[in-house]
Amino acid sequence: MAINTLTDNDCRKALSNNGKLRKLFDGHGLFLAVLPSGGKVWRVAYRNTDGKQQTAVIGPYPLIGLKEARDRRDAIRLKLLDGEDLKPKPKVKPSITFDVAIAEYWAGRTDISEGYKANALRGLAMHLSPKLGGMLLRDITRDSLMDALRPMDAAGLSVYVRRVRMWASQVLDWGVQHGHCDENPASSINAKVAFSRKPREGFAALAISEVHPFLERLALEDEIQSVLACKLLALTWTRTDELRRMTWAEVEGDIWRIPGKRMKKNREHLVPLSTQAQALLKEMKLRSRGSAYVFPNDRTGNRPMSENSILYLIHRIGYKGRMTGHGWRKVGSTWANEHEFNTDHIEMQLAHKDGGVRGVYNSAEYLKQRRAMLQAFADWLFKHSSTCLA
Secondary structure, three states, X not given: OOOOOOOHHHHHXXXXXXXXXXXXXXEXXXXXXXXXXXXXXXXXXXXXXXXOEEEEEEEEEOOOOHHHHHHHHXXXXXXXXOOOOOOOOOXXXXXXXXXXXXXXXXXXXXXOOHHHHHHHHHHHHHXXXXXXXXXXXXXXXXXXXXHHHHHHHHOOOOOHHHHHHHHHHHHHHHHHHOOOOOOOHHHHOOHHXXXXXXXXXXXXXXXXXXXXXXXXXXXXXXXXXHHHHHHHHHHHOOOHHHHHOOEHHHEEOOEEEXXXXXXXXXXXXXXXXXXXXXXXXXXXXXXXXXXXXXXXXXXXXXXXXXXXXXXXXXXXXXXXXXXXXXXXXXXXXXXXXXXXXXXXXXXXXXXXXXXXXXXXXXXXXXXXXXXXXXXXXXXHHOOOOOOOOO
């Protein structure tokens, strides 16, 4: 390879190539770059320790003459021969473990309920921490995350595995923002494709003709908490999660005021309480053990009852696959429609949006009409007893 091919005269007279960059090579990677603007800069082409093509800038001509440019080129060559990288790799920022990231991220989530946070923490601890908890966020890959998620999918937890992936993705997103990792591998997992899917099924619900036989069977049970919760669910047409997180502070006489943060549509919902519902709550107050929850957890009053308590009760009395806690909403809606109650009143009581109720609504809308409807339903539901506690 020819070296030192340029002269001072070549450098002084060099012009750009019709407004385009022009390179005049001197050997061993050194060249004079004549810019479209007419300026001239000394540069050196080389390969770094990884074998990648790189370019180092020596400085402008004529401030740096030909001889000095060659001296600097040779100095660069010596550094390369010694294994020195002219562009050192940026220092890797310190990372934290996945378990530490989980704790820090969810501690900062003050915009969600404590119940939702507890569910997320429990899911991550049970299913991801055993394999990933001690790993640095920076070291977690898509493959390692999938390895931790696959057993859930194989066990038939096709819905729950998607939630856990989502919760992990939120933690990893937080890690990226705080410099603990460079990317979120969970974001590249397409849950629709990666995990199995079960056929969508509606919530099982009794036919109207089956309701009273069901209640007769339920009456054979002791008045345990799940039995009373099942009855209140029937009397209010609320969702199971809304009922199990019900607190005494939300009960205002004959009204249950559910805050928007606990509602599916994030809107406050007022539920009229029939005389039967009020009698049931009076009974629960005697059993409350000082808990803020109307239906506290059996082990600790600081948490609500288990999300599956009502469903397990229904299964135990022989109605598995035929009825669910959520099914009371369908029972109530069917009964009210058959008795020709106003569709808007029914949809309002179910806290639906844009169905019978058109657009955003006031939480107290149709309260008088809904009160009458729920009382009529309660009287029909427990027509053989003066209260729902018999």
